[in-house]
Amino acid sequence: MDNFVFDNYTKIIFGKKTEETVGEEIKKYGSKILLHYGGGSIKKSGLYDKIIFSLNSAGVEYIELGGVQPNPRLSLVKKGVDICKRENVEAILAVGGGSVIDSAKAIGLGALYDGDPWDFHARKAIPERMLPVGTVLTIPAAGSESSDGSVITNEDGWIKRGLHSGCMYPTFSIINPELMYTLPKTQIANGCSDIFAHLAERYFTNTKGVEFTDRMIEAAMKTVINNAKAMVDGSKDYDTWAQVVWAGTIAHNNLLNTGRVGDWGSHNIEHELSAHYDIAHGAGLAIVFPAWMKYVLKHDVSRFVQFATRVFNVENDVFNPTKTAMNGIEAYERFLQSLGLPKTLSEVNIGDEKFELMAKQAVEIGGGKQGNFVELKENDILEILRMAK
Amino acid sequence: MDNFVFDNYTKIIFGKKTEETVGEEIKKYGSKILLHYGGGSIKKSGLYDKIIFSLNSAGVEYIELGGVQPNPRLSLVKKGVDICKRENVEAILAVGGGSVIDSAKAIGLGALYDGDPWDFHARKAIPERMLPVGTVLTIPAAGSESSDGSVITNEDGWIKRGLHSGCMYPTFSIINPELMYTLPKTQIANGCSDIFAHLAERYFTNTKGVEFTDRMIEAAMKTVINNAKAMVDGSKDYDTWAQVVWAGTIAHNNLLNTGRVGDWGSHNIEHELSAHYDIAHGAGLAIVFPAWMKYVLKHDVSRFVQFATRVFNVENDVFNPTKTAMNGIEAYERFLQSLGLPKTLSEVNIGDEKFELMAKQAVEIGGGKQGNFVELKENDILEILRMAK
Known part of the structure; x- marks a missing residue:
């Protein structure tokens, strides 16, 4: 067996109705957040309304950035970074599957960095800190909800790059399997x-x-x-x-x-x-x-x-x-x-x-x-x- | 399956010679520490010398408190709390098995509390914060190196009480199985x-x-x-x-x-x-x-x-x-x-x-x-x- 360091600090909140606690949970890390999600399926399912209700109840101010696509893209990451910097966002809430979470992590890195957010995935900069990222998982499998990784695609040349760093574990992840029953x-x-x-x-x-x-x-x-x-x-x-x-x-x-x-x-x-x-x-x-x-x-x-x-x-x-x-x-x-x-x-x-x-x-x-x-x-x-x- | 929260943040550093990194590791949490251990077997084995060398190399100031017994006792915990308060100790390093680690956790709680350190185990106070506790494990089994628990014995009536709290996970634990070969x-x-x-x-x-x-x-x-x-x-x-x-x-x-x-x-x-x-x-x-x-x-x-x-x-x-x-x-x-x-x-x-x-x-x-x-x-x-x- 090789020597190893295991240092996974993601807090897992697992079970029925746990998404209702999201406002109280994210509030521990900031009162102004970026709410990040995908193509709108969370609006159809009613999850979006529950999240908004919980954020409002906890008095958490949120700025929305939807539209994450499968194979999440750098252009949207850059948009998120701009919002975070301009609005002094303190934490990011990713509601979705691996793509949304990966995108949130890339935004969280970029928000605390002066250069181009692509630098990290392009190996031109080493990630050292990330805005706190909380997640509400809606699709299992990618594992990003408790991993140190993020895969982003740069549309300029369609380059897809993965990145891992000890600072990239989500702060918390809310996992309710009930939210996943309706997946195709x-x-x-x-x-x-x-x-x-x-x-x-x-x-x-x-x-x-x-x-x-x-x-x-x-x-x-x-x-x-x-x-x-x-x-x-x-x-x-x-x-x-x-x-x-x-x-x-x-x-x-x-x-x-x-x-x-x-x-x-x-x-x-x-x-x-x-x-x-x-x-x-x-x-x-x-x-x-x-x-x-x-x-x-x-x-x-x-x-x-x-x-x-x-x-x-x-x-x-x-x-x-x-x-x-x-x-x-x-x-x-x-x-x-x-x-x-x-x-x-x-x-x-x-x-x-x-x-x-x-x-x-x-x-x-x-x-x-x-x-x-x-x-x-x-x-x-x-x-x-x-x-x- | 029941709902659950899993929030274990202990950093595990596992493998051969990992004890040599202890100075650098504990330094992240404080430059003045309490070095806590048991009956002196770590001196016989040579581990003590390695730890001291590593602490000195990293420029970490340490105050020693040995003498932890199996079924660790409140009187020594109180001694440790006094030292921590008097000397403004910033972190505790426990070198030993479950008893030493349990004792270190109790000291870590008491050091940030104004009342009697027994209050927590006696359920008169709820633990909310603990000085960072790092460990170098020398005996497997107790699990305290990555658990949220501590068992202390109050000699006044010989009452043995366990305590669990989310703030009681060690900050890091160094685990080298080689250190354990010589156990009886x-x-x-x-x-x-x-x-x-x-x-x-x-x-x-x-x-x-x-x-x-x-x-x-x-x-x-x-x-x-x-x-x-x-x-x-x-x-x-x-x-x-x-x-x-x-x-x-x-x-x-x-x-x-x-x-x-x-x-x-x-x-x-x-x-x-x-x-x-x-x-x-x-x-x-x-x-x-x-x-x-x-x-x-x-x-x-x-x-x-x-x-x-x-x-x-x-x-x-x-x-x-x-x-x-x-x-x-x-x-x-x-x-x-x-x-x-x-x-x-x-x-x-x-x-x-x-x-x-x-x-x-x-x-x-x-x-x-x-x-x-x-x-x-x-x-x-x-x-x-x-x-x-």
């Missing part, structure tokens, strides 16, 4: 695929002596496997949702990678798919991750046997570990398909015309390679894309 | 028993819909089971130790009871044993907990079947759930015995002469009862003690 079926499936992928990226490691985090990751994986189908099928059972939503937060809050190095190759390959095609991140991961697994299987068959037997209860054929491992990967594929997720690129009408380009760009971002469990070069990524065809 | 064999066994008991207290709940935390607790239990024997047998393998030590911290940091109500009956029965006899907490739990399990088994056989099959890999006799459950409890007993822990009170020379008294006092502290999974009255506790005879 495909979005629920994509979310479950993304949560599982966050766990799998951490699971496939070369670090030895990590039994405890292995088992914790397996616990979260099994929880997702056991509950995801019911959610996609329209369940409004609180406990079913609460298991997966809480597991989704823990999956990405850095606890499950304490003392170990994750892989992240599949995520980076998928980012190329999302960049070049109109495919949701979770759907892309459902296609890429099993292909990646088959490609890297030989690197550490034992770890895949552990994955197969412990996570998917595959019977261990001790005379044929590779077969056991493959059975595990196929069980993972069946799980994804049971949620209605695609298995191949052709199913989502993605041809091979950009395979070379995507493989090239994926390794460019990673300095000539991607992945830690197995280091992938351009050719390896090309091969994985072909296997996913 | 019995202390390691007791520690493993205590960690397992912290997990089991959380596991046995009436709260429905808690699959995720169930599985996380099981992950930690299996980790302890798989590594404890080697530790007791003298292993100096870092990874073996690191699994259990990290699991021990997580076992008691409130994550694994998010959204559920634990039992804590066995802990409270054991506290009576420790109060009346010279028996270590972990050894007492090894005797009490299996007896408690057998006594309450019928309350929820299914939960005990889950414990047996998932934690101890007992084969599930679906035609006889009670037998399956009992096999699980017996597997737990065999695990404890494999560590050299006692199975019965008679093994540790405790007779039945104080059974009535202990049962009476145990429920007195709990307002006429103890336990949440099953509410125990005086008679129930008496019966459990008899079963442990």
